[in-house]
Amino acid sequence: MHCADIATLSSSDDLFNQGAERAIRCIATVFKSSRIGERRDRLPVNARNVRANFGCEMGMHRTSPAGPEMSSTTDHHKHPARRCVIGAAVFAGLVIVALGSGLRPPPSDATQIPAGPLPRQLTSVEVIRLVPADLVEEMPISGTVTPVRRAEVSAQVSGLAGIVAHRPGDVVAAGDLLVTIAPEDFALALESEQAALQGTEVQLENARSKLDRTRRLRERGAIANSLLEQAESEADMLAADVAAAKARVRLAELNRERAELRAPISGILAARMVEPGQLVASGAALLEIVDLSTVIVEALVPVGRAGQLRVGQRVSFWPPTLPERSIPARITRISPRVAEGTRAVTVYMEIDNAAEGLRAGAVLTGRVELRVAKGRLALPQDAIRTDGTDTSVTAIRDGQAVSVPVSTGTVWNGGRLVEITGDLRPGDSIVAQPLVGLAPGDPVTVVGG
Missing domain, CATH: 1.10.287 (Helix Hairpins)
Structure with a gap:
């Protein structure tokens, strides 16, 4: 095959492969010819004369019939076949490069850069998924657990203590013998x-x-x-x-x-202030028993906020040892006077402690439920835009930012949430806060959600 055949290749992938194969075969042919030429140089003079007219298919120079004595002393005159190999290799390389760069098919439409502006990418933190929710206005509160029923057992006679039957933490029943005195x-x-x-x-x-x-x-x-x-x-x-x-x-x-002190109530022995053989006087406190089946949380509420509280309101507390667990309570009493030395009112909240295991003296934090609205749509204040008398939010629909007019209603959680009504549907994606450069009609995508 002649090397010039490479120029007839088209720009398709198949022709590109064929052209490459032909170029390689051409180089092999030239290389073979060069090996023959080298062997000819090693033949006797007569043999060289026989092959004097042998040349490269690519038009290489013929060797001198006079033999090496009459040829030039330079390398390219000594080995014309080697020059042929180098030239063919360079030519074939240029052809392959040309075929690879110019004859390859253009990229498909799927890999081309789309026309028009690129979509604005928003993270899931910058977008709020609108869903109906139960809105609750709450007031934070904290207080100390005290038992509803407690009994201090005191000596009613004087004398030496005899039996002291229990220690703190023991469960006692009403009527159990606790202490004997002389x-x-x-x-x-x-x-x-x-x-x-x-x-x-x-x-x-x-x-x-x-x-x-x-x-x-x-x-x-x-x-x-x-x-x-x-x-x-x-x-x-x-x-x-x-x-x-x-x-x-x-x-x-x-x-x-x-002289025989017995438990006045059922409960847990909380304190013991007497030991056997101790001389006790009539009226001295010896033991303390608490009934923790029902407890009261006493909390001080600032006067300015106490007016929002009512007897019967529900309260949720979270114990420090189990913060993921909510303990229900309710307000049972509100003091009619301000606590001495403070500007706060004492509020009493009752907890059924039979299954909770709260201890006297524990500090609980919780929230008082002031009002509730079920199944409402609400957004943070930052998500609502106000332009004069017009109020709107920016929704993401069909991959575009859309301005949706809304009406605002009741404010919740100290102004952090606002009820809204308008052309909104559950599941709409709402931009959580104003974003510089984002205008209605701009393409938008949400990532990381």
């Missing part, structure tokens, strides 16, 4: 008073028998009236002594009962 002493005192009562009652019986005899004698006139009066007085005094003795017995019984 139980033997009060038992002996009771026995003594009971014995004294019995003696006084015997004396009273004797006095009454004597009074009966004296009355009969007086009726017969055997004794003076003064003796009858004396017998009556003695009987009355002994009757009074019996009544006093009975009272002392009852007091001794009470002291013996009071």
Whole structure:
């Protein structure tokens, strides 16, 4: 094949491949010819003369028939076939480059840069997905947990502490024995008073028998009236002594009962201020029991905001140990006066703590539900544009920014959210805040959402 055939190739991919193959075959042919020429240089003079007329198909110079003695001393005169190889290689390379750059098919329409302005790319943070929501106006609040029922167990008699049955954290039931104070002493005192009562009652019986005899004698006139009066007085005094003795017995019984301190309510022992063998005085606080089945959260609310609160409003608290869990409560009482030394009003909120496990003294933070509107459309203030009396939002529809007129309604959450109505549909994408250079009609795409 002749090297000039390469010039007849067209610009298609198939012709490009064919042209490359032909160029390679041409180079191979020339290279083969050059090898023959080199072998000819090594032949005897007669053999070289036989092949003197051999030349390259590309029109290379013929070697001198006179042999190497008459040829030039330069390399290109010594090896004309090598010059042919170099020329053919350069020519074939140029052809391949030309075919690769000029004969390749143009790029398809899918890879071409589209005409017109590029879409403005917005991140998901810059766009709000409009959905109906339950709007809630809330007030932050925090307070301390206190039990609704608590009991301080104090000594009612003086003496040495005996049994101290429980420690803080123990669960106790109403009526359980907690502490004993000198139980033997009060038992002996009771026995003594009971014995004294019995003696006084015997004396009273004797006095009454004597009074009966004296009355009969007086009726017969055997004794003076003064003796009858004396017998009556003695009987009355002994009757009074019996009544006093009975009272002392009852007091001794009470002291013996009071020497045994029992739980007045069911709950948890919160504090213990007595140890066995300790001398306690009557009235000294010994134990504290709290009932945590129902607790109260006491909170101070500034006077300026207390007017928004009402008994019965719902409250949600989040315990510090379980911030993802909401504990329901309700306002049960609002103090009618400002707390001393503050400009705040005390608010009491009740929690059913049977399943919550809150502890007395814990601090809770929460929110009071002031008002609720269900299934409303609302946007942040920054997403709403106001131009004079016109109010609008920028929506993204069919890949374009569109200005949509709206009407505003109730303001929520301290002005952060505003109810809106207009030509809006749930699911619309709304630009969250003004963006420089974004105008209605501009192409827009949302990325990262």
